């Protein structure tokens with residue numbers, strides 16, 4: 001690993017002012033240090049965010065939730081606010097790596113790393129989350145869809161930090177679910193999928209969002225699968241049609257983990273399971 005300066009600011013404004021073009025932010029280091037070891041990233045300086053107080057807070061905000069970018073996976077999986085209100089997110093955080101990984105790995109690092117297979121990205125897309133980006137002269141908010149530009153590339157500009165993720169309120173009859181397929185417990189997803197449904201008073205779908213991971217250059221919304229569920233009640237046909245549409249929405253490639261065909265098959269399986277689970281939860285059955 002090349003030598004670098006280690007900077008450990010204790011305030012957010014200080015961290016932002018240290019983010020020169022040759023410096024990179026450090027959160028848990030579970031992605032960054034691997035890349036530095038392999039010399040894929042060779043920064044002059046690393047700006048450690050872990051000492052900034054309150055950047056790991058998970059708190060109610062505007063009827064929804066605000067999750068600080070430094071919140072580790074283990075806190076997301078254990079948070080009653082997330083487990084009770086945003087189940088798919090808790091389910092995704094619970095399966096990231098090992099307990100050691102989950103105690104270091106942060107939600108902000110998972111998103112800023114911009115892997116198409118990032119496990120928290122799909123539930124956050126399905127839950128309608130937005131990203132809060134801070135810079136020296138203020139902050140801006142962007143829908144999560146707009147954060148991901150390609151593998152390892154985000155819409156964060158030079159000098160910007162991901163400071164938090166916001167998830168809107170979930171009033172009424174809603175349910176969400178996260179599913180994934182991996183080769184081994186410690187591997188990243190071959191495919192992951194998250195579904196969110198909101199039901200009206202008659203039990204028909206008022207709103208549905210389905211997101212897929214590891215089947216395109218970024219985590220993506222399965223828009224035709226979503227519209228196929230609109231206005232429908234849950235039955236086996238609805239779930240099977242949504243699964244088929246999601247397979248069309250997916251744009252997988254062959255790589256070392258799986259073939260594109262296998263990934264499409266897994267999109268069908270995982271979408272059906274996620275939709276079924278989300279429906280059951282929205283109806284208070286699970």
Ligand SMILES: Cc1cc2nc3c(=O)[nH]c(=O)nc-3n(C[C@H](O)[C@H](O)[C@H](O)COP(=O)(O)OP(=O)(O)OC[C@H]3O[C@@H](n4cnc5c(N)ncnc54)[C@H](O)[C@@H]3O)c2cc1C
Pocket residue numbers: 024025026027028029030031032033049069070095096097098101104105106107108109110111112113117118119120156160161162163186187188189
């Ligand atoms: C053994 C192992 C198992 C893993 N298993 C999984 C898995 O099952 N699922 C999964 O999704 N991932 C997995 N990962 C990948 C990794 O743990 C996650 O992506 C993790 O969430 C990254 O967070 P971090 O805090 O460690 O980020 P870091 O490594 O600190 O940073 C990652 C990138 O994001 C940037 N960054 C960090 N924080 C910010 C911020 N607030 N604003 C702007 N940029 C920022 C860094 O500069 C760097 O480029 C695994 C990794 C390991 C080593």
